[in-house]
Amino acid sequence: MSAALEGVQIDSGHLHPLPSTMKDGTSRSTTLTVLTGLPGTGKTSTLIRLLQEHQAAGQDVKLYLSGENSLLTQRPNVVAGGRMGCRNPKFSFTISEVLKTDQAIERLVSAAPGSVAAFDEAQYFQPHIVAAWVAAAQRGVHVIISTPSASQQAALSAKAIQLTDLNVPCVTCGKRKSTVVIYKENLAQPTQVCGSCESDHYETTVAQLLNDVRESEPFKGESKTYQPFYDLPMKGWTFVRGDSPARFEIIRRALSKYPYIKVDPTNPGREFTYVDVGCCSGFFCDAFTTHGFSSTGVDVTKHFIDWAKRVALLKRQSIRYLQEDAEKFLTSSDSQFDVTSSFATIQWVMAQRNYNAGVNCFKVLFNRTRHVCVVEMGYSTEDIYKTKILDRPTEIDKDWVLRIMNEHGNFAHIDFYPAGHLGIWRDIFIGYKNMPADKSVSQITDWGSGLRSRARRAVHRFMEKTRRRTGHGS
Ligand SMILES: [Zn+2]
Numbered sequence: 001m002s003a004a005l006e007g008v009q010i011d012s013g014h015l016h017p018l019p020s021t022m023k024d025g026t027s028r029s030t031t032l033t034v035l036t037g038l039p040g041t042g043k044t045s046t047l048i049r050l051l052q053e054h055q056a057a058g059q060d061v062k063l064y065l066s067g068e069n070s071l072l073t074q075r076p077n078v079v080a081g082g083r084m085g086c087r088n089p090k091f092s093f094t095i096s097e098v099l100k101t102d103q104a105i106e107r108l109v110s111a112a113p114g115s116v117a118a119f120d121e122a123q124y125f126q127p128h129i130v131a132a133w134v135a136a137a138q139r140g141v142h143v144i145i146s147t148p149s150a151s152q153q154a155a156l157s158a159k160a161i162q163l164t165d166l167n168v169p170c171v172t173c174g175k176r177k178s179t180v181v182i183y184k185e186n187l188a189q190p191t192q193v194c195g196s197c198e199s200d201h202y203e204t205t206v207a208q209l210l211n212d213v214r215e216s217e218p219f220k221g222e223s224k225t226y227q228p229f230y231d232l233p234m235k236g237w238t239f240v241r242g243d244s245p246a247r248f249e250i251i252r253r254a255l256s257k258y259p260y261i262k263v264d265p266t267n268p269g270r271e272f273t274y275v276d277v278g279c280c281s282g283f284f285c286d287a288f289t290t291h292g293f294s295s296t297g298v299d300v301t302k303h304f305i306d307w308a309k310r311v312a313l314l315k316r317q318s319i320r321y322l323q324e325d326a327e328k329f330l331t332s333s334d335s336q337f338d339v340t341s342s343f344a345t346i347q348w349v350m351a352q353r354n355y356n357a358g359v360n361c362f363k364v365l366f367n368r369t370r371h372v373c374v375v376e377m378g379y380s381t382e383d384i385y386k387t388k389i390l391d392r393p394t395e396i397d398k399d400w401v402l403r404i405m406n407e408h409g410n411f412a413h414i415d416f417y418p419a420g421h422l423g424i425w426r427d428i429f430i431g432y433k434n435m436p437a438d439k440s441v442s443q444i445t446d447w448g449s450g451l452r453s454r455a456r457r458a459v460h461r462f463m464e465k466t467r468r469r470t471g472h473g474s
Helices: 043-056 101-110 129-138 150-158 195-214 244-256 283-290 302-314 326-331 346-352 355-367 398-408 449-470
Strands: 008-011 014-017 019-021 027-029 031-037 061-066 083-085 092-094 097-099 116-119 142-146 164-166 180-183 190-193 273-277 294-299 320-323 337-343 369-376 413-417 428-432
Touching: 031 043, 031 129, 043 061, 043 083, 043 092, 043 116, 043 142, 061 101, 097 101, 101 116, 101 129, 116 129, 129 142, 129 150, 180 195, 190 195, 195 302, 244 283, 244 337, 244 369, 244 428, 273 283, 273 326, 283 294, 283 302, 283 337, 294 302, 302 320, 326 346, 326 355, 337 355, 346 355, 355 369, 355 398, 369 398, 398 413, 398 428
Parallel strands: 031 142, 031 164, 061 097, 061 116, 116 142, 273 294, 273 337, 294 320, 337 369
Antiparallel strands: 008 014, 019 027, 083 092, 180 190, 369 428, 413 428
16 A cells, blocks of 8 residues: 555555565665655555554654745644644644754664654655665664655665555546546645546636636636736637746746756755736746746736636645735735746836835835846836826836836846847846846847837736726736
């Protein structure tokens, strides 16, 4: 039922350590148990049952969790002395410590032979912990690992350690083996399905979502919306911001030349965070999450946030989406994100509150940026904003944005990408807190001017429609 290795057999969760023969011919009991499998197949309950058995047998049992990823540490029970539970309310076990990888390695080095060291949600430890797991097991420590990351699994496999999946049949058809989980309500309730039933679920969910978008304002009855959904089939649809993929491509290139951010999606133990202030229906949060970031999206428009949440659930993504006003979100905390972005949002704070409130939003956004800040700003020279932000002391344009980033951003370097570059519709500014490896921006193409004015008109029409109906834009 579970993984068993190097001299362990598990039979309904009961451990039977077997002697293994060492190179020098001596015999020693070594145990390294790796529990893998889809969410909801009982890895944690199996782990807890094993730990309870060891404890009942009088062994010293320690349960360790990683303190290196907020997806784990934001859970209130994930503290030393907290209870690790599972779907079966009868089973829980006390967490010994929440620690970083190097501290966990120290515990493994000093663990006594015959004691038990268990790691739940092991994927949040750095991959170099694998060597310490194996070394401890070879000294006779019972090491139990649940849910290793892809890179940890690769390292375990490289040491010829076998992993056996806990598995269940497809919940939907009951015929085939389950290979994936789907989520219908929330990420806490996985349903194990086969590939074929997953495709059916995907198609039905996308069709329902797009139908709801089609029935929503401000483009009711049209296959048209503000942003596309990232990497979702939307043939025949048109978008106000059809340049969303181009904007993401610019950010992707910018990050690739910045050595302080190196995301490895196979190693969630090293977390990089992203926030999009004015996230619309989540294109950029989805794109960043797909590329390995932990993302937060903030937008004041309820149906944008609802759609974004539905896409995240469909894609099994843990994205924090908040329906909140940009200024309120920014000024409510000083916690930092590695990458921040705000696309054409702050000018609405200025239009609806006042000029200074918008300037303050930029200051806070820059302070809350640990590494890279992406700015797109609606200019007061655009038709839609000409008659708004009436208390502005000066025109808000390219020079204004550069000045405010230079004065308040504490950036080591700022890249400027003009409208038209790669097809983007407005200027984009990227501020780096440390110097990027390459200061040049990629080749500028000049097919933008016609596109630019067409795009501006489209944005204008959308904003006017949205404003008439809801009293704000985004
Ligand atoms: Zn099925």
